[in-house]
Amino acid sequence: MQHNEIPARHKSVSYAKWGYIFLIPFFLSFCIFTIIPLGRTFYYSTFEYFRSGLKTIGPTPVGLRNFVEIFSKADLGKYLWNTLWLWLLGFIPQIIVSLVLAVWFTDTRLHLRGQGFFKTVIYMPNLIMASAFSMLFFALFSDGGPINSAMEMLRMQPYSFLRNVAGTRGLIALMNFLMWFGNTTIVLMAAIMGIDTNLFEAAEIDGTNAWTTFWHVTIPLIKPVLSYTLITSMIGGLQMFDVPQILTNGNGNPNRSCMTIIMLLNNYMGKSKNYGYGGALSVILFVITSVLGLLVYYVLNTDEREERKLEKRSRMGGVQL
Amino acid sequence: MTGNTTAAAPVRHRQWTRARVLLLLKRILAYTVLILLSFLCLFFFYLLLVNASRNHGDIQTGFSPVPGAFFGKNWETLMSSTELPVWRGMFNSLLVSGCVALLSTYFSALTAYAIHTYQFRLRNFAFKFILLVMMVPSQVSVLGFVEMMNDWQWTDSFMPLILPSIAAPAVFFFMKQYMDSALPLAIVEAARIDGSPEFTTFNMIVLPIIKPALAVQAIFTFVSSWNNYFTPALIIKTKELKTLPILIAQLRSSDWLKFDLGQVYMMIALSILPVIAVYLCLSKFIIRGVAVGSVKE
Incomplete structure (x- = not known):
């Protein structure tokens, strides 16, 4: 019995039950608080069920009618479009600034001082209560607020931020940018620092300039992290709620241009109590986020797959030799 | 840079100075951008603190870059608010x-x-x-x-x-x-x-x-x-x-305009500042956590 395979198998049999036992809290909680409510939400999506004044209409089964009506009657298309716009307005500057900062921070030749200070400052807005941040912006940028009075002092035209579509969307994008660019910078920095420094040295010996190195060495090697950032930010963007909700007091004005889909869902659950539409909206949201989630899953597993492929190739190479 | 043939030396030297100037310009650009961004991150919180220390009338008259003397007063009104x-x-x-x-x-x-x-x-x-x-x-x-x-x-x-x-x-x-x-x-x-x-x-x-x-x-x-x-x-x-x-x-x-504005700012400050205070004590630790958690090794 010098072969140690048998005792090992014996061990795994006797301890396996603990694996199941330790998983119980997670799966129990997940089933009760997520799966069952999810089923119930989906169930509602096939019913006509809302309150009109003091009267409750339904629940009457209507099949997939809610899914059609939520686009035709409730203007979901417009709100999806708003959400996409607000996300892009914050995300595009965010990814550009974060990439540039991450490259600068990791550039050993540039050797920036005070990195600790800068990182601390730019990450800080990420931890701030979004609703309080939004309330602060509302107070500062309202008509006659401190920002407008400062603009007057500088002899600029006062601008009514919250009555203009561009102003309101701009403020929301600015807040989202401020809250997330520090986080993204740190993530991208970690990715760049994970690159084998030999590759940068090799590129330098080959005489590439900084720009070429960036596009042909850095970017391809941090692609998994970049796509991870993109997709998680997209999922976060779909969930955008606190900032526009507080800034516009839940109505998404001016002209509902800042009403996001989660704000709409919030309305269905609160003000209008339309559970049919709310359910349909949740199903749509679930489908979109699931697709995006699968993409993340794929991205996170790419490394492993590639490693395995490489291993296989080298083994095959070994045979050929 | 190891020693090379004498013929190549002047060329190398000229390239080196040009690279150095470029590096210096890049460094100036980097610091400017970083300082601007840091200013943007801190400015709104500074305004928050300033306005939390001014009374309602002062805030309504407009923008001020210097704190007022009503911090304690605003704190008291907020705490006693029903x-x-x-x-x-x-x-x-x-x-x-x-x-x-x-x-x-x-x-x-x-x-x-x-x-x-x-x-x-x-x-x-x-x-x-x-x-x-x-x-x-x-x-x-x-x-x-x-x-x-x-x-x-x-x-x-x-x-x-x-x-x-x-x-x-x-x-x-x-x-x-x-x-x-x-x-x-x-x-x-x-x-x-x-x-x-x-x-x-x-x-x-x-x-x-x-x-x-x-x-x-x-x-x-x-x-x-x-x-x-x-x-x-x-x-x-x-x-x-x-x-x-x-x-x-x-x-x-x-109807928020009816509110004492000093109190409004104090309330916002109170919800934001505890987290910031903890963050400033643990920032190194937290930032490392962000970096580790996001990237798969």
Whole structure:
């Protein structure tokens, strides 16, 4: 019995039950608080069920009618479009600034001082209560607020931020940018620092300039992290709620241009109590986020797959030799 | 730069100076951008502090870059306000966030430990399942969730805000990654040989080893629960149980111009500053946590 395979198998049999036992809290909680409510939400999506004044209409089964009506009657298309716009307005500057900062921070030749200070400052807005941040912006940028009075002092035209579509969307994008660019910078920095420094040295010996190195060495090697950032930010963007909700007091004005889909869902659950539409909206949201989630899953597993492929190739190479 | 042939030396020297000028310009650009961005990040909080220390009349007359002398006064008015039970809100927020941080880190560690340590048939399935649901936001099931809480008569209670945090896929993922790098199975084996029961091994040996991961995740889950507005606003209706974000929203939806503006700013400062204070003490630690948690090794 010098072969140690048998005792090992014996061990795994006797301890396996603990694996199941330790998983119980997670799966129990997940089933009760997520799966069952999810089923119930989906169930509602096939019913006509809302309150009109003091009267409750339904629940009457209507099949997939809610899914059609939520686009035709409730203007979901417009709100999806708003959400996409607000996300892009914050995300595009965010990814550009974060990439540039991450490259600068990791550039050993540039050797920036005070990195600790800068990182601390730019990450800080990420931890701030979004609703309080939004309330602060509302107070500062309202008509006659401190920002407008400062603009007057500088002899600029006062601008009514919250009555203009561009102003309101701009403020929301600015807040989202401020809250997330520090986080993204740190993530991208970690990715760049994970690159084998030999590759940068090799590129330098080959005489590439900084720009070429960036596009042909850095970017391809941090692609998994970049796509991870993109997709998680997209999922976060779909969930955008606190900032526009507080800034516009839940109505998404001016002209509902800042009403996001989660704000709409919030309305269905609160003000209008339309559970049919709310359910349909949740199903749509679930489908979109699931697709995006699968993409993340794929991205996170790419490394492993590639490693395995490489291993296989080298083994095959070994045979050929 | 090692010594070369004499013919190449002048050329090399000229290139070197040009590169140096470029590097200097780049450095100036980098510092300018960084200072501007830092200014942008700090400016609004500075204004917040300034306005929290001025009285209503002063704030209405306009912008001022220097703090006033009414900080204490604003604090007192806010604390004695009956419309905004701030202390109560703070206590509620602390209680909920504290419990969430505790439950989600402990049970996520336990879940991660189960998958990290034991070989069982559904292990791979469980792991992949948790990874798959990691990205699905809680908003998609919130409608059924709130209805279910209505049926159970659990609205207006902290339970619906605390208990679901036992299943936190993102925290689990972080713990699993940390265990992969810091928890050799030999330690578990050694504990077994010494006769330690499995659950005791987890509590007494594994938890101390993964303490850094627990701390980082406790901070993050605490902050995200502290800042959470969507679900609490749908669950909590009673004034005494409201958390800070709900009070902020209430401030916004009331006819806010009638409010004492000094008090408004003080309220905002009060919800933001505790987190900032903790952050400034632990920033190095937190930033490292962000970097580790996001990138797969």
